[in-house]
Amino acid sequence: MPIFEFKCSECGHVFEKLFRDSNEEVTLQCPQCQSPHLERVISRVSYQMGTRGKGPKITTKSCGPGNTCATIEIPGRYD
Numbered sequence: 001m002p003i004f005e006f007k008c009s010e011c012g013h014v015f016e017k018l019f020r021d022s023n024e025e026v027t028l029q030c031p032q033c034q035s036p037h038l039e040r041v042i043s044r045v046s047y048q049m050g051t052r053g054k055g056p057k058i059t060t061k062s063c064g065p066g067n068t069c070a071t072i073e074i075p076g077r078y079d
């Protein structure tokens with residue numbers, strides 16, 4: 001199950017949202033102040049978890065040996 005991390009633009013509260021199934025429709029809002037204004041927080045965990053199931057598109061940066069860095073884009077998808 002993919003987990004995405006979000007940060008509230010209004011109060012700065014950071015929370016995780018678990019997408020339980022691929023067809024789930026979610027309304028995202030801050031659990032603290034109910035603001036719908038959120039930013040995605042990209043973490044290693046959400047990157048790995050986010051490779052399965054339908055979810056918002058993820059853009060993350062990956063750096064390998066030899067200082068080669070690539071931007072990886074993972075679209076939400078149906079399994």
Ligand SMILES: [Zn+2]
Pocket residue numbers: 008009010011012013030031032033034035
């Ligand atoms: Zn908030």
